Amino acid sequence: MAAVAWMSVAVALGSLGLAVLAWCAFKVWLGVRRFGRELERTRRRLEPKQSALRDELSRLDEAQSSQRPGEGVRSS
Structure with a gap:
């Protein structure tokens, strides 16, 4: 009888x-x-x-x- 009680407790806990x-x-x-x-929502807000x-890039x-390649700004 005690084994049935433990089995019921185990099933209930499971x-x-x-x-x-x-x-x-x-x-x-x-x-x-x-x-x-x-x-x-964030994607919709950031899309514009x-x-x-x-476009700027x-x-x-x-x-x-x-x-032309030689027209860049040079730093010293």
């Missing part, structure tokens, strides 16, 4: 442990969803600045490539 793991997994899943939304920076690259 079930409780799985419930705790499921709760933790659910909290992680919610956090990942929230993080994904935050990343998407990123495209402006990309291409203008600088074009200006640099139009210079």
Whole structure:
């Protein structure tokens, strides 16, 4: 009879442990969803600045490539 009681306790503790793991997994899943939304919002906010920076870099690259090699500024 005592073995059946220990077996019931073991099954109950195992079930409780799985419930705790499921709760933790659910909290992680919610956090990942929230993080994904935050990343998407940040991406939308940074897109205009990123495209402006990309345009400025291409203008600088074009200006640099139009210079002859000997026309650079020298430092002493």
